[in-house]
Amino acid sequence: PEGSAPTAQAVVSQYACQRRTTTENNNKIFTDAFEVLAESYEFNEIEGPCLAFRRAASVLKSLSWAVQCLEATRNVPCLGEHTKAVMEEILRYGRSFEVEKILSDERYRTLKLFTSVFGVGPKTADKWYRGGLRSFSDVLGDRGIRLNRMQQSGFLHYGDISRAVSKAEARALRNIIDEAVHAITPDAVLALTGGFRRGKEFGHDVDFIVTTPELGKEKNLLPNIVLFSLHQRILLYCDYQASTFDMSKLPSYRFEAMDHFAKCFLIMRLEGSQVEGGLHLAEGDSRGWRAVRVDLVAPPMDRYAFALLGWSGSRQFERDLRRFARLERNMLLDNHALYDKTKKEFLAATTERDIFAHLGLEYIEPWQRNA
Ligand code: DCP
Ligand code: MG
Incomplete structure (x- = not known):
């Protein structure tokens, strides 16, 4: 059910680890577009805007209501100029021309195709693209490429593995x-x-x-x-x-x-x-x-x-847990440990709740971490 923008809006945190995000996404038309833009920047190794669009997508996923006009996002953080321009386009025309241009771009399409193979990352995909390869038959053909064992299995089981x-x-x-x-x-x-x-x-x-x-x-x-x-x-x-x-x-x-x-x-x-x-x-x-x-x-x-906290995701939730620890608590968090830089000591934990408590965060259940 789509809620509406509350009149007296609660302020939304800029950190995913201070938001509750279920699998229900009321703003998919925007977040799908942002994901394409983020990925396009990623393929071009432009980190700033890539992260900005991922953050914007993440914050919109946490909203219990669908954004119907930009004015309603007054209290929503992480929405910059570019992001808002894309949202404006989508609100007005139902689609973003910038996104459509990317989706029809040959390099984007090819890199997207190649990286969909298990064992092929953006670097390899780009190398193949620069070598003039455009399709799987180009990669696998007689003038084809030497594949490592992982990529060989990736192609062998491509149909199954690319299926959810x-x-x-x-x-x-x-x-x-x-x-x-x-x-x-x-x-x-x-x-x-x-x-x-x-x-x-x-x-x-x-x-x-x-x-x-x-x-x-x-x-x-x-x-x-x-x-x-x-x-x-x-x-x-x-x-x-x-x-x-x-x-x-x-x-x-x-x-x-x-x-x-x-x-x-x-x-x-x-x-x-x-x-x-x-x-x-x-x-x-x-x-x-x-x-x-x-x-x-x-x-x-x-x-x-x-390890459990680090592998439960989502990726954006993990990024923000670490960013929050570093910037708000002067602590270092990763999949191995939590280190307090002020006290110069490691903080012990046997449960995820212990880690949230050390960070001074309300506990967020796994199903609320779909940031
Ligand atoms: N993870 C991470 N950073 C990475 C790789 C993984 O933080 N570079 C963490 C967060 C992920 C979890 O590990 O949620 C599992 O990685 P997956 O790629 O399997 O991601 P998900 O399980 O969340 O999604 P999917 O449904 O695509 O498997
Ligand atoms: Mg997974």
Whole structure:
């Protein structure tokens, strides 16, 4: 249900971690447009405007009402000149000409296509584009490109992986991994994280955190899960990255970079018989299985709360948690730890609530973090 702009408007925080954002988006016409603009700036490595449009999209997602005129956004932060001009266009004409121009731009379209392949980032996509490649057949053709193992799997399973994963499929994978984990380590802890933990109906992958109550024992978890899955013949691709985490190096790691925990980027084979209501396949596709992207992270138990908070997302929620910690609390937060720069000490946490409390923030439930 669309609420209307409250007459006496509450001021909306500029930080996503001080807003509650469910999966219900009342301003999709604007946020979809902003995402295209942000992505276009990202492809051109123009960071400022890219972030500005992501922030604007995030703040509009948190509103319980649909913006119907610009005057109603008086108390809404993060909307700059450019952003408002795009909104004005959409309000007046139902679409943005700037966005339409990007959507028909050859470079944007090609980079969008190439980056939709697992293992192909913006740098590689741009390199291929500059080399004159425009389509998958250009990449895969006889004059084609040398692909790494990840990209080869990305093309091999392209149809399945580019198709959204349903909640029922995520649950089925949870059961499969749960079985593997507990066959290996009966007291292991498994948590669903990422978008599905935030209550999303569909995702591009399924994210899990696994650990063991006994410190150090988590080291064998991922290699054993991989072996178990290989044995079950459900592993279509596996990239295992051992832990490079070292508490004594904190907080000197560049905060905000990818975390140092052991992780696996997998493609798993999911059988239709394991999914309640069946697989989420294209109309007319009657195969009994599909490929699904799965990420597993294995932090040591004393880092569990930080890893869970960091992997639950959304990306914008995470960015703003860190920005809030740094700018408002003089603290450094990442997926490993929370460091108080004033007191020069690490703040311990066993739950996400502990971390919010250290930051002096009201607790935000996972399903309210869809910023
Ligand atoms: N994450 C992050 N920064 C990154 C990568 C991940 O903060 N560079 C965190 C936030 C994400 C979570 O990890 O929410 C999982 O990453 P995904 O890319 O799987 O994102 P989601 O699960 O949120 O969405 P999707 O439905 O696309 O999988
Ligand atoms: Mg995910």
